[in-house]
Every structure is written in C-alpha cells, then in structure tokens.
Amino acid sequence: MTDRKPRRSDATRAAILTAARERFAADGYERATIRAIAADAGIDPTMVMRYYGNKEKLFAAAAEIDIRLPDLTAVPRDQVGERLARHFLDRWEHDETMAALLRAAATNGGAAQRMREMFAQQLVPVVAPVVAEACPDPAQAPARAALVSSQVLGAALCRYVLRLEPFVTMPADEVTAWLGPTLQRYLTAADPAAR
Amino acid sequence: MTDRKPRRSDATRAAILTAARERFAADGYERATIRAIAADAGIDPTMVMRYYGNKEKLFAAAAEIDIRLPDLTAVPRDQVGERLARHFLDRWEHDETMAALLRAAATNGGAAQRMREMFAQQLVPVVAPVVAEACPDPAQAPARAALVSSQVLGAALCRYVLRLEPFVTMPADEVTAWLGPTLQRYLTAADPAAR
DNA sequence: AGTGTAGGCCAACAATTGTTGACATAGCGG
DNA sequence: CCGCTATGTCAACAATTGTTGGCCTACACT
Numbered sequence: 001m002t003d004r005k006p007r008r009s010d011a012t013r014a015a016i017l018t019a020a021r022e023r024f025a026a027d028g029y030e031r032a033t034i035r036a037i038a039a040d041a042g043i044d045p046t047m048v049m050r051y052y053g054n055k056e057k058l059f060a061a062a063a064e065i066d067i068r069l070p071d072l073t074a075v076p077r078d079q080v081g082e083r084l085a086r087h088f089l090d091r092w093e094h095d096e097t098m099a100a101l102l103r104a105a106a107t108n109g110g111a112a113q114r115m116r117e118m119f120a121q122q123l124v125p126v127v128a129p130v131v132a133e134a135c136p137d138p139a140q141a142p143a144r145a146a147l148v149s150s151q152v153l154g155a156a157l158c159r160y161v162l163r164l165e166p167f168v169t170m171p172a173d174e175v176t177a178w179l180g181p182t183l184q185r186y187l188t189a190a191d192p193a194a195r
Numbered sequence: 196m197t198d199r200k201p202r203r204s205d206a207t208r209a210a211i212l213t214a215a216r217e218r219f220a221a222d223g224y225e226r227a228t229i230r231a232i233a234a235d236a237g238i239d240p241t242m243v244m245r246y247y248g249n250k251e252k253l254f255a256a257a258a259e260i261d262i263r264l265p266d267l268t269a270v271p272r273d274q275v276g277e278r279l280a281r282h283f284l285d286r287w288e289h290d291e292t293m294a295a296l297l298r299a300a301a302t303n304g305g306a307a308q309r310m311r312e313m314f315a316q317q318l319v320p321v322v323a324p325v326v327a328e329a330c331p332d333p334a335q336a337p338a339r340a341a342l343v344s345s346q347v348l349g350a351a352l353c354r355y356v357l358r359l360e361p362f363v364t365m366p367a368d369e370v371t372a373w374l375g376p377t378l379q380r381y382l383t384a385a386d387p388a389a390r
Numbered sequence: 391a392g393t394g395t396a397g398g399c400c401a402a403c404a405a406t407t408g409t410t411g412a413c414a415t416a417g418c419g420g
Numbered sequence: 421c422c423g424c425t426a427t428g429t430c431a432a433c434a435a436t437t438g439t440t441g442g443c444c445t446a447c448a449c450t
Contacts, residue, residue, distance in 0.1 A: 008417080009427060028302030030225040044429055048410065049409065105357055106301030107223030119359060146353060146361035153357075155275050155350015158341060162300055163306050164314060164349075166341035177387035178342055181263055182377050192372035195390060203447075204397060229438065239399050244439065 001154040013051055015041040020048075020062040025100035029059060056110060063101045063114060067091060069126045080130055081184025085176040087154045092160060093172065099160045102153065119149055127187060147186040155179060165187040208246055210236040215243075215257040220295035222302040224254060251305060256308060258296045264287060264321045275325055276379025280371040283347045287355060288367065294355045296347065314344055322382060328384040342381040350374060 007013075021030035021038035035054055038045040039107035051057040068091065075083050092098045101118075120142075127148065128141040135144075155175065158167040167175075189195065202208075214235035218227035229250055233240040246251040263286065287293045296313075299306035300340050315337075322343065323336040330339075350370065353362040362370075384390065 007426080012427080025425085028225075030223075031302060033406080035406090045408090046430090047428070055408065103301050106298050106352075107226060113358055115361055137363040143365060146359055148357060150353045150362065151346050151351040151377070152349070153352055154345040154347070156376070157301075157348055157352060158345045162310055163398085164311055164339040164341055164344060167345065170338060172237070176386070178381070181380070181387065182346070185376070186373070192369070192376065202396085207397080228436080230436090241400085241440085242398065242436090245397085250438065 009051070012041070012047060014070055015043070016048055016051060017062055018060075020058055021097050021100055022059060024059060024062055024104055025096040027103075029104035030105070034058070036129060053182050059104065059108075059111065062113070063097060063104065065095075065097055065101060065110065065118060067118065067122045069122060072126055072130050077130070077133065077188065078184070081182065081186055082176060082180030084148065084187075085152075085179040086172075087182050089155075089172050089176055089179075098156070103161055119145065123149060130187050135190060144186055148183050151179060151182050151186070196380065204246070205240060205268055207236070207238055210238065210254075211243055211246060212257055213380060215253055216292050216295055219254060219299055220291040221224065222298075223301070224299035224306060227255070254299065254303075254306065255309070258292060258299065258306065260290075260292055260296060260313060262313065262317045266323055267325050272325070272383065273379070275373060275382055277375030279343065279378050279382075280347075280374040281367075284350075284367050284371055284374075287351050293351065297351060298356055318344060325382050332383060339376065339381055343378050346374060346377050346381070 007136045015147075019037045020032070021042065023037050026032070027036075034048050035045050035131055038048050048058060067088075070083065070087060072080055072083070101111060101115060105115045106112075110155040124142055124145045128138075131141045131144045132138055155167070157190065159175075185195065209230065214232045215227070218232050220228070220234065222231075226252060229243050230240050232253075233243050236242075243253060247256055262283075265278065265282060267275050267278070296306060300310045301307075319340045322340045323333075326336045326339045327333055347376055350362070353359040354365075354370070380390065
C-alpha cells in the first residue's frame with residue numbers, strides 16, 4: 001500500500017540521497033552545494049532538481065529521521081537514564097543523518113523547525129509516561145524532555161560537530177556512564193533539588 | 196600602553212563590529228553577508244574590507260569572547276555547579292556574541308577551532324583546581340570540563356539557537372536550578388556512578 | 391593656506407549559487 | 421515495430437557573493 005511501483009531511476013534517487021546526507025553532515029546546509037552532491041552521486045545537478053524539486057525539499061528528504069526510541073515503560077525505572085544515553089549515542093554514531101540535521105539546524109530555519117518537530121513528536125511522548133510516575137504534574141513532561149534534549153544535543157555537538165578533543169576520544173561507555181545519571185535525574189527527580 | 200592613538204574612523208569600526216555580531220548571531224557565518232552587515236552599520240561594504248581585511252578576519256574580530264569565568268576557588272565547593280550555571284546563562288543572555296560563535300561553529304571550521312580554544316584556555320584552567328579537590332587524577336580535568344561544556348552548550352543551543360519551546364519560556368532561575376546539580380556532579384563526583 | 395593622507399563611496403569583476411529550458415536517448419507498452 | 425515517456429545531458433540564466441581599484445572629499449598637520 002505504502003510502496004509504489006518501482007521506478008527505473010530508484011538507484012539514482014538513492015545515490016542522490018546518500019550523497020546529500022554526507023554533504024549536509026560534513027558541510028551544513030549552506031555550504032553543501034547541489035553541484036557537489038550531484039558530483040558525489042555521479043550524475044548531473046539537474047537530476048537533483050527533477051527528483052527533489054529544490055534544495056530545501058532535498059534537505060527535507062535527506063534529513064528524515066526516526067530516532068527509534070525504545071519503549072521506556074519496559075525498562076526498569078532506575079535504568080531509564082543510562083538506557084536513553086546509550087541509545088542516543090549509538091544512534092548518532094551510526095547515522096550521519098543526525099549530524100547533518102544538527103549542523104543544518106544551527107543556521108537553517110527549516111532544519112531547526114524539523115528538530116523541534118522531532119522533539120515534540122518522538123521524544124516527548126516516549127518520555128512522558130516515565131515522568132508521570134515520578135512527578136505529579138503531567139505538564140512537566142515537555143520541560144523534562146527539553147532538559148534531556150539539551151544534554152544529548154550538547155554532547156553530540158561537542159563530539160561530532162565541534163570535535164572537542166576530550167569528548168571525541170572518550171570511549172562511548174564512559175560517555176554513557178556520565179550522561180546516564182544526568183538524564184535519569186531530569187526524568188525522574190521530583191524537583192531540581194531532589195536527587 | 197595597550198591602547199593606540201584614537202583614529203577618526205573608530206566609530207565606523209565599532210559600528211561594523213556591532214552589526215557583524217548581530218548578523219552572525221542571527222544568520223550564522225555563511226548567511227551573514229558583508230553587504231548586509233555594512234547596510235546595518237550604515238556604510239559601504241568596502242569599508243568592511245578596508246578595516247578587517249576579509250570576511251574571515253571580520254568574524255574573528257567579532258567573535259572575540261571572554262567568558263569572564265569567576266574564580267571558582269573562592270566559591271563554596273558545593274555551590275560551584277549552580278554558580279557556573281548561572282554565570283553561563285547570564286553571559287549568554289546578555290551577549291549575542293556567544294550565540295554568534297555557537298551558530299557559526301556548527302558549519303565553519305575556523306569558528307569551531309575558536310570554540311575549542313575558548314574551552315582549553317578559559318574553561319579548563321578555571322575548572323581544574325575544583326576537579327583536583329574531588330578527584331585524585333589531575334588528567335581528568337579536561338574530560339570534566341568537556342562534560343560541563345556539553346551541558347552548557349546544549350542548553351544554549353536549545354534556548355537561543357533552536358528555540359525549543361519549553362526551554363525558551365523556562366525562567367532562567369529554573370534552568371540554573373536544573374543544570375546546577377548536573378555541572379556540580381561533572382566537576383566534583385569521584386566517578387560517574389558517584390553522586 | 392596648502393597639502394598629504396585617511397575616510398568613504400561607486401562601479402565593477404570573477405566566481406559561485408540555485409534553477410530553468412531545450413535537446414538527446416533509451417527502454418517499455420501498444 | 422512504433423511511439424511515448426522516463427531518464428539523462430548540455431548550456432545558460434539571473435542573482436548573489438566576496439573582493440578590488442579608482443575616485444572624490446574632508447580632516448589634520450606644517
């Protein structure tokens with residue numbers, strides 16, 4: 001139902017998308033040129049326009065991200081933080097699309113909007129039930145999720161974008177060990193002062 | 196000694212720098228054009244070139260930042276985290292130069308380099324003595340400082356760049372209340388698992 | 391007052407960008 | 421086998437960019 005008849009140009013489409021993700025991840029939105037993307041994909045720049053309309057739509061297609069968050073209700077409450085930290089780190093390590101979106105979101109309004117949508121549609125709902133258990137006010141969920149975002153995005157920024165030295169070489173396990181308790185507190189602490 | 200003879204063009208120079216900071220903060224490095232900056236400053240684009248050489252050097256001049264970190268050794272050890280959080284938030288709130296550097300660092304190599312230097316030269320030294328008290332290994336200081344950076348930059352990213360809703364409207368006091376204990380732990384915990 | 395120099399503007403260049411249209415070709419359906 | 425449409429290439433456009441050189445003006449110093 002959701003898949004259409006396979007087109008002869010599917011290979012080209014995919015090549016464009018792959019090249020676009022690489023370029024957007026490496027250079028950000030403005031510096032990644034359609035010509036460079038087309039060259040990487042081994043085709044003419046015109047094809048990019050034909051298949052994706054314009055640069056903005058190409059980026060939208062390239063930056064389509066599913067965080068694939070696990071079902072946190074199935075995780076022991078006191079391990080939620082570390083579990084989340086590990087998942088995010090793993091996701092970032094294996095999918096350059098995440099870095100592409102982050103880099104672009106810093107200067108491109110559309111990309112920032114996309115990031116906000118990801119937050120609202122994917123992170124908040126998953127996190128809400130966990131927050132609800134430890135905190136009476138259900139309206140707190142977005143704020144808690146935002147705190148989680150800030151630490152996760154900040155770590156990604158330092159590690160994959162700024163390439164801040166201590167953070168780049170630090171083993172993934174150590175990063176999760178440090179971030180885990182932080183996220184745990186953001187999600188399950190009754191108030192900021194509580195542990 | 197450090198100040199030179201005042202030049203007739205000092206007003207223009209300052210106007211350029213102010214406009215540059217605003218544009219770089221609002222648009223990032225690539226989208227902020229010299230023409231737009233000159234227009235904001237009410238002068239000809241040529242002046243920018245004459246006084247700052249080229250766009251890169253202009254940015255370097257505009258993004259010269261002193262974090263003005265307080266002397267943490269004079270702060271009670273258990274309040275270091277909150278003190279740092281408040282300082283950073285305040286700094287970001289009142290100086291758009293910080294946002295300019297952050298936005299630009301996401302896509303511009305030079306800006307990223309600048310950010311790393313700020314980290315190494317300003318944050319690490321201030322933080323090192325605090326870390327040394329709680330942790331035997333002096334080589335841990337950079338890693339702890341990097342963790343602090345990640346949370347601070349992440350919060351700034353969400354609040355001032357991505358404008359993630361819950362984070363934008365959250366009162367500054369509440370943000371510091373949440374971030375304080377996190378930074379405190381990154382600095383003074385003996386190991387990731389310790390509180 | 392006269393002159394040299396710093397401050398400023400205008401026009402223009404070369405390069406790059408996203409984007410468009412006309413034209414070729416090849417493969418599939420009739 | 422014929423023709424139509426999808427796929428692809430080439431050349432070019434219009435706009436924008438950083439950047440340069442020439443020219444005018446006004447202030448400062450002798």
